[in-house]
Amino acid sequence: MDFDYSPKTKELQARLQKFMDEHIYPSEAAYHAEITANTAAGKRWTPLQTIENLKPKAQAAGLWNLFLPVDSAEASGYHGAGLTNQEYAPLAEIMGRVLWSSEVFNCSAPDTGNMETIARYGSEENKARWLKPLLEGKIRSAFAMTEPDVASSDATNIATRIERQGDEYVINGRKWWISGAGDPRCAIYITMGKTDPEAPRHSQQSMVLVPADTKGITVVRPLNVFGYDDAPHGHMEILFENVRVPVSNILLGEGRGFEIAQGRLGPGRIHHCMRLIGLAERALELMCKRASSRIAFGKPVAAQTVTQERIAEARCKIDMARLLTLKAAWMMDMGGNKFAKNEIAMIKVVAPSMACEVIDWAMQVHGGGGMCDDFPLAYSYTAARTLRFADGPDEVHRNAIAKLELGKYAVNPKPVEMPITRGC
Template sequence: MDFDYSPKTKELQQRLLRFMDEFIYPAESAYHAEIAANSAAGKRWTPLQTIESLKPKAQAAGLWNLFLPVDSAEAAGFHGAGLTNQEYAPLAEIMGRVMWSSEVFNCSAPDTGNMETIARYGSEESKQRWLKPLMDGKIRSAFAMTEPAVASSDATNIETRIERQGDEYVINGRKWWISGAGDPRCSIYITMGKTDPDAPRHSQQSMVLVPADTPGIKILRPLNVFGYDDAPHGHMEMVFDNVRVPVGNILLGEGRGFEIAQGRLGPGRIHHCMRLIGLAERSLELMCKRASSRIAFGKPVAAQTVTQERIAEARCKIDMARLLTLKAAWMMDMGGNKFAKNEIAMIKVVAPNMACEVIDWAMQAHGGGGMCDDFPLAYAYTCARTLRFADGPDEVHRNAIAKLELGKYAVNPKPVEMPITRGC
């Protein structure tokens, strides 16, 4: 592996850093002010103009749809940035420094994973109807998999039924933590459910495209995360009650849901982890600045040994997580998701835990300020902590890693599947 970034990535990094300095960081206060104003006016679930006004600037700067891998772009017939996973990863890190900024560049979840899914597995009609407006930033989407009644960390538990009746599929089930479903622009759900409960375990599930305006879809409530509801994005609990869609809306075919999920979740985990690394980097930066400017017991907080130890540990942990994530991205580019399954599982454990720890140390250095919205740390912590669940809880990934490691020494090793869990 070459540890240096490609010339294309370096050039995009510089452009992206300039954009962050010129537009994103100065807009942070306006972003929070708009959320507060919308809340006071009872308009929480409306698109934020702070973000919308920056999107044309990102497009004009050539910083749009950077995420779509080469093979997905070619499959869709689109010509985006043409970056590999390894080339895109450091750009995701820069965007991750401000949690909402990836939407400005049309590089935010769950749209990124959904666009890749439709690009790889959708029909030409689906690409024109859904992928094109998603890539143009005109609509948004959601991924409907997780359910409240079962342990969705094991996706074979999913109970939502997708039953064929003539030329239609009829969908019945209850979902929750459906990220993006609160956005009024959410126009399409990629929905996972069982088409054949009697099939082999990993052939029971299918994925189908469900337009958001289809009769029978009911949003029950937004779920808050440590007190935040993430409006207008939202994480919704919802019901599919005899929802009917044409059979042509199925992706790839019946029983291929796990196969699709394997292709969807690998890149998504790279994106999440690199954004978390960017978030941890900014938290370390804020910690150093705060600790250097605050005086406690007659000397700067930065002079306290415990603070120095945490700063040093944070530097080490961030760099280790970055290198492991870049290795996973490189391996995916070299051999695909299965080739990199162990590294993908490892980064999904390492990066969120690292980010939680670094952000927590930064909060401590800020004292009471670390717990309120005067600084971005409290909300950053909730996002990092959430990602120890999203795209698979720590325990699932640790089990996969352990099985792969034990398999090296087994007499008759069995293949280990990459865990398939909810995508945020």
């Protein structure tokens, strides 16, 4: 394994870092000021012009749709940067340093996973209707999987019904934590539910494309995360009542929802983990600067042994998480998601926990400042802590890792699938 970045990646890294320095970091104050102004005006669920004004600049700089992998580009007929998972990973890390910056480059969740899903599994008609405007940044999307009435950490529990009636599917169910559904530009939901409750356990679920303006859809409420509502993106609870869509809106075919989820979640976990590594890197940077500038008990906070220990530990943990994530990305490129299933599960445990710990230490060094939005740490912590649930709780991934490890020593080992799970 060679973890030196490719010349293509190095060149994109330099351009992306330059863009962050020139446009993203200087816009952070304007971003927060706009949110405050929108709140005061009662317009929380309004697209932020701070982000919208930067999108044309990112496109002009050739930093648009960087996530779109080679196979999805070929399948869709549209082209991003054509990077492998390993090549894209360090770019996700750079974007992850500022929580909202990925949207500027049209590389934010859940749109990236949804675009890849439609590119790989959608019909030509659906690609033209939904994928093209998503790649152009004209609309946004959501992924409707998690439900409040069942433990969605086991995705076979998902109870939303998708029943065929003639040339239509009729959808009934309740979803929550549907990220992105609060954005008024959210035009399409990829929705998972049961088409055949009597089928084998992993063949009951299907995925369909549901336009957000379809009759019978009610956005019940926005859910907040540690006091943040994440407007205008939002994490919504949604009710589907006799929602009808054409049969042609099904992805890949009935009973193939888990197959699609396997293809969708692997790259998404790489993206999430690398963004978390970027978030942790920035927290460490802020921690070092703050510790060097603050005097307590007659000497800089940086001179305190406990601070030095935490800085050293943070450096070690960030680098370990990065190397493990890059290994997972490389293995996915070499052999696909199943080949890398153990490493994908491991990074999903390691990266969020590492980020939570590093950000927590940085908050501690910042004292009272670490608790408020004068610094990005409190909001960063909520994002990192949330990702110990999103794409599956730690416990589910640990179980999968343990089963794979135990299987090495079993007389008749049983296959272990990568968990399809959303948490909550």
